[in-house]
Amino acid sequence: MKKTKIEWCDSTWNPVTGCLHGCEYCYARRIANRFSYEGQTLDAPQELQRVWLRDGKNDARHASTHVLRYPVDLISGRTCPYPFGFAPTFHRYRLDGIQRWQKPQTIFVCSMADLFGEWVPDEWIEEVFAACEKAPQHRYLFLTKNPFRYEQLHQKGILRKSENMWYGYSATKDSYDLWFDRQYNCFVSIEPLLGEVEITDTHWVIVGAETGNRKDKVVPQKEWIESICRTADEMNVPVFMKNSLIPVVGEENMRREFPW
Ligand code: SF4
Structure with a gap:
């Protein structure tokens, strides 16, 4: 678990890394590839699991899993945080790390992955949930681009219903017709804001602009943000604006609200 500069949480925890959505603006892919040890000698005392893609196809039907070991570079002796770059990887040895932190934290789970991507086996998700339940002092925030997986996990009885x-x-951008079940705590993260977004039922809204120096970086329009805030107010849900919006709305109009 690591302290983070992400403004809406205290820490990040990445028992699973890697993602196949392929978003152009992905900062996680840049970091993972930069610190990848692909092709180097790995050794290890513990277990690490990876989805191995055959034929380069980003499809769970073409995947099988490999059980490997805790990734240490035999030459340098250093651990490898992303031994397979941005390929989906289960770092099982990280699961119990959150139990050692006694001080309650708001944790963004899998900031370097989409834990609910369709390629992630149910078993990985169940193990992550079980680890969270062993450290109930923390609050866990999950985030996905594939919210229909929540619905599937709910139907299978895997999704956990818990206050934390x-x-x-x-x-x-655009509008989203998404799964929402009031028995679970749900939120939407509109980041980076790339166009007008029509939000639907939710308990919390996070908004932020694209950061970095990407060539085609989108600077959001003030009207897009005002429209989101209006809808949130109509639904009576809190809004958290990230600092990246200060140049657009002005510090005096920033809202940094939490639902807890
Ligand atoms: S969903 Fe997130 S982690 Fe996956 S490619 Fe897009 S930005 Fe990166």
């Missing part, structure tokens, strides 16, 4: 678990989905 929050299920978020990512939106960037």
Whole structure:
């Protein structure tokens, strides 16, 4: 678990890393590939599991899993945080890390992955949930671009209903017809805001602009943000604006609201 600069949580925890959605603006992919040890010698005392893609196809039907070991570079002796770059990887050895933190934290789970991508086996998700339940002092925020997986997991009885678990989905533009079940804590993270977004039922809204120096970076229009805030107010749900919006709305109009 790591302290983070992400403004709406205290820490990040990444028992699973890697994602196949392929978003152009993905900062996680850049980091993972930069610190990848692909092709180097790995050794290890513990277990690490990876989805191995055959034929380069980003499809769970073409995947099988490999059980490997805790990734240590035999030459440098250093651990490898992303031994397979941005390929989906289960770092099982990280699961109990949150139990050692006694001080309650708001944790963004899998900031370097989409834990609910269709390629992630149910078993990985169940193990992550079980680890969260062993450390109930923390609040857990999950985030996905594939919220329909929440519905599937709900139907299978796998999704956990708990006060300290929050299920978020990512939106960037357009309207979304998404799963929402009031018995679970749900939120939407509109980041980076790339166009007008029509939000639907939710318990919390996070909004932020694209950061970094990408060539085609989108600077959001003030009207897009005002429209989101209006809808949130009509639904009586809190809004958290990230600092990246200060140049657009002005510090005096920033809202940094939490639902807890
Ligand atoms: S969903 Fe998130 S982690 Fe996955 S590619 Fe897009 S930005 Fe990156």
